[in-house]
Amino acid sequence: MSEEHPRAKAGSLAHVWISAKYNFLNYFRARRFYVMLAIILIISGLLTVLVGYYRPPGFVDGNALGFYGAGWGSFANFVVVLSAAFFGGDAISGEFQNRTGYFLVPNPIRRSAIYLGKWIAALVASTIVLAVFALAMLANGLFYFPGTVPWEFVQSVAFAFVYMVAALSLAFAFSSLFKSSSISILMSVILLLFVFNVVDTVAALVAGIEPWFSITYGAGIVSNILTVPYPAAKTVVAAGPGGRFTISQFNATVPEGLLILGIYFVVMLVLGLVLFERKEFTS
Amino acid sequence: MSPSIEARQLSKSYGQFAALTKLDLKIQGTKCVGFLGPNGAGKTTTMKILAGLIRATEGTALINGVDVAKDKRGALASCSTLIETPEIYPSLTPKEALSMLCEIRGVPRGERNKRIDEALARVKMSEWENKKVGGFSKGMKQRVNVASTLLSDPEVIILDEPSTGLDPRGMSEVRDIVMSLKDRLVFMSSHLLAEVTEVCQEVAMIDHGKLLVYDTIENVTGKFAGGGNAVEIGFAGGVDEPLRLRVSKLQGVSSATRSNDRHLIVKFDHAAVTQDKLLELVAGLKAGALTFAPASGLEDAYLSLIKETL
Numbered sequence: 009m010s011e012e013h014p015r016a017k018a019g020s021l022a023h024v025w026i027s028a029k030y031n032f033l034n035y036f037r038a039r040r041f042y043v044m045l046a047i048i049l050i051i052s053g054l055l056t057v058l059v060g061y062y063r064p065p066g067f068v069d070g071n072a073l074g075f076y077g078a079g080w081g082s083f084a085n086f087v088v089v090l091s092a093a094f095f096g097g098d099a100i101s102g103e104f105q106n107r108t109g110y111f112l113v114p115n116p117i118r119r120s121a122i123y124l125g126k127w128i129a130a131l132v133a134s135t136i137v138l139a140v141f142a143l144a145m146l147a148n149g150l151f152y153f154p155g156t157v158p159w160e161f162v163q164s165v166a167f168a169f170v171y172m173v174a175a176l177s178l179a180f181a182f183s184s185l186f187k188s189s190s191i192s193i194l195m196s197v198i199l200l201l202f203v204f205n206v207v208d209t210v211a212a213l214v215a216g217i218e219p220w221f222s223i224t225y226g227a228g229i230v231s232n233i234l235t236v237p238y239p240a241a242k243t244v245v246a247a248g249p250g251g252r253f254t255i256s257q258f259n260a261t262v263p264e265g266l267l268i269l270g271i272y273f274v275v276m277l278v279l280g281l282v283l284f285e286r287k288e289f290t291s
Numbered sequence: 292m293s294p295s296i297e298a299r300q301l302s303k304s305y306g307q308f309a310a311l312t313k314l315d316l317k318i319q320g321t322k323c324v325g326f327l328g329p330n331g332a333g334k335t336t337t338m339k340i341l342a343g344l345i346r347a348t349e350g351t352a353l354i355n356g357v358d359v360a361k362d363k364r365g366a367l368a369s370c371s372t373l374i375e376t377p378e379i380y381p382s383l384t385p386k387e388a389l390s391m392l393c394e395i396r397g398v399p400r401g402e403r404n405k406r407i408d409e410a411l412a413r414v415k416m417s418e419w420e421n422k423k424v425g426g427f428s429k430g431m432k433q434r435v436n437v438a439s440t441l442l443s444d445p446e447v448i449i450l451d452e453p454s455t456g457l458d459p460r461g462m463s464e465v466r467d468i469v470m471s472l473k474d475r476l477v478f479m480s481s482h483l484l485a486e487v488t489e490v491c492q493e494v495a496m497i498d499h500g501k502l503l504v505y506d507t508i509e510n511v512t513g514k515f516a517g518g519g520n521a522v523e524i525g526f527a528g529g530v531d532e533p534l535r536l537r538v539s540k541l542q543g544v545s546s547a548t549r550s551n552d553r554h555l556i557v558k559f560d561h562a563a564v565t566q567d568k569l570l571e572l573v574a575g576l577k578a579g580a581l582t583f584a585p586a587s588g589l590e591d592a593y594l595s596l597i598k599e600t601l
Contacts, residue, residue: 023395030383030391037382037423110377111388111436114342116364117395289344290305291375 023117027125028132035095035133044094044137048087052144055079059148072153076161077234080145084168084230087141088175089200091134096179097193099126100284104187109289123284127180127277134172142168164233167265171227174269175200177276178223184283200224218242218258226268228260238262294355294369294446294476295319296341301350303336303500310336312500313350318478318493323469325487325508326480328497329597334480335375337497338451341478342372354447368396370447371440376433376455381425385416385435388424389442396443410438413468429456437465448472450479454486466490484590494589496596503596512588520545521558521591522566524573525582529553534578541572548594556586556594 035041059067059079066078100123103109112122142165146157179196186192204224211219219225232239239259247253260268296318303311311333318324328334339345340352343363352359357366379388386407393403411417414434424432433456440448450469454462462483469477469490481487487494488508495505504511526534529552538555539547543564548556559569566585573580586594 026391026394030380030387033387034380034382107375107378108380110344110374111379111439112391113344114367114372114374115392115395116367116397118364288346289339 020118020121023121024124024128027112027117027122028128029125031099031126031129032132035129040094041133044091044133045140047090048137048141048144051083051087052141052148055083056144056148059152068152072149072156073158073160073234073236075149075152076145076158076164077231079148080142080161080164081231081234084138084141084164085171085224085227086201087138088134088168088172088227088230089197091137092172092175092179092200093193093196095130095133096127096176096183097196098183098189099130099180100183100280101186101192102183102189104287104289105189113289119285120281123180123184123281127176130176130180131173134176135169138165138168138172158234160233160236164230167227167230167233167262170266170269170273171223171230174223174226174272174276177273177280181276181280181283184280184287187287212256212258216254216256220260220264220268223268223272225258226260226265226272229262229265232259232265233262292355293320295353296447296449296476296478297351297353297356298337298340299351299353301337301340301352302348303333303340303345304348309500311340311347314497314500314502316495316502316505318476318495318505321474321476322493323472323477323479323491324505325491325494326478326497327482327484327487327494327593328480332497332597333500334497335451336500338372338374338449338478338480341370341449342374343367344374369443369445370449371443371445372449372451373436373440373453374449374451376429377436379424379432379435381423383424384421385411385424385438386420388435389439392439392442398443406442406444407438410441411435413441414438415464430458430461433457434461437468441468445475447476447478450477452481453479454481454483462486484587484593488587488589496593498597508589512592515592515595516588520561521556521586521594522569523550523582523584523586523590524555524557524580525553526555527553527579527581530555534576537576537578538573541569541576543569546594550590556590558591558594 063069067075103112113119149157178200182195183192186195204222208219208222208225211217241259241261243257245255245257247255298314298316301311301314302309314333314337326334336345340347341354341359343359346360354366354370359366389407389410390403393406398406408417411420414437416431416434416438419431424435437453440450453465453469457465466486466489469479479491491508493505493507494511496503530549535547535549535555538544538557543559544557545560546558550556570583573583
């Protein structure tokens with residue numbers, strides 16, 4: 009290994025922190041952050057108004073867990089996907105397309121430090137957005153069911169955070185793969201909102217296999233934890249005329265879900281990092 | 292040890308296209324070296340390899356003796372670069388962007404503000420230091436980019452067409468800044484030969500990915516400029532191909548090359564035609580010739596070494 013040049017003073021961890029600090033500053037001041045917050049506030053506001061006015065079944069006519077399942081459980085994953093795409097989708101591709109990489113990369117800093125710093129900044133921004141949504145749901149829940157915060161809701165919020173960590177890594181990997189910001193954002197949204205869900209359904213219904221390889225299957229724990237009792241790992245339902253067919257339905261258990269999300273986090277983070285290290289700044 | 296930049300058998304290919312072919316170049320000492328060549332010659336490719344933005348297919352790039360591919364942090368620790376008009380995070384102010392670079396480069400906390408203020412003052416951007424870069428013009432951003440190269444007192448500065456996007460005053464100011472960097476090694480690419488002549492002591496010329504010459508400007512012009520047998524002629528109505536052909540067929544003219552839309556560089560044989568006679572012949576074409584002046588020595592050398600523009 010070569011000796012470090014005496015003027016390369018700041019260490020790699022310090023560089024990760026510097027990259028995270030200035031990228032977060034850039035996120036925090038950008039219109040995108042406030043657009044995302046506005047979207048979350050609109051979703052929260054609409055839920056508040058619609059539930060208050062129509063009092064739909066499943067929200068306020070049962071117990072607190074039912075409320076959080078119908079509100080938070082239905083939208084948390086959507087908020088996670090949107091945040092990951094907004095803050096991670098073009099984090100790396102933007103360095104190429106917007107040419108900001110030409111300012112930052114030709115300095116005595118490792119690309120891995122830039123990458124990890126950007127990832128941390130995106131995680132902080134996404135966590136703020138998720139926290140705002142969780143607080144809005146909590147405020148509504150406490151209004152209808154004062155003094156009751158189910159432990160399952162706390163777990164669900166924690167699982168949503170884990171899902172966000174994994175989804176951000178996936179978005180960063182796609183961001184490292186493409187040089188176009190719009191394509192990498194679009195790919196992240198399409199994959200996380202549609203493709204993985206379709207794969208889950210096709211794998212379970214058509215092939216009858218558990219989609220253990222899918223991030224959205226693992227993320228099912230965010231809403232499943234709000235169902236009591238926890239859904240069975242596998243159910244087989246008879247379908248078709250005379251029950252000639254059987255349809256399998258799978259639900260990841262909590263350990264399975266956490267394992268799937270954890271593997272996605274590690275594999276995608278490393279994959280994105282390797283892609284970024286190898287990617288060249290060609291015009 | 293004096294600052295140095297070295298390319299050893301440096302090659303870069305994109306599929307079948309060889310952008311750089313076994314480039315050998317060693318520059319050492321405190322001076323300014325101009326890096327010249329036509330579009331696509333391999334200038335930016337060389338600089339990008341030195342800056343760690345791309346990897347060489349073969350060969351080694353060293354800054355101050357440190358291999359960029361093996362130890363980018365060490366190689367760039369005392370080297371600043373300005374490659375292809377970089378963009379700065381739009382929500383940051385110049386002060387914040389430069390502060391980020393100071394932190395990355397390990398400039399002591401107590402010195403950062405002073406360094407940033409001095410660098411911004413040199414590029415006349417002090418009054419914009421707390422405005423967001425996103426609202427800046429291309430020229431203003433380029434000034435901040437130039438300031439970024441001055442922050443950490445680097446021994447080596449690599450500048451890829453630093454005047455790009457600047458107005459005439461900005462260009463002049465950048466020239467002054469480069470000329471003031473006497474105690475460093477400045478490696479600067481440019482298409483502005485007058486700028487290179489003014490600020491550089493040495494010049495390296497490259498074409499089709501290969502080094503043609505590296506020497507002092509005097510030696511290069513002495514060897515290749517053809518002893519002042521070239522004039523630059525400006526035409527009011529611009530230069531088209533028929534006009535270039537008509538000029539090239541005049542008595543004693545050995546070549547006529549467009550230097551831009553309105554100018555021709557005309558090389559001629561002293562034995563066949565004198566400069567005043569040539570002026571007479573050009574005027575006789577009634578093609579709207581407005582200016583007639585000896586071509587710069589470097590331009591003449593450039594044109595005799597580099598035959599094609601692409």
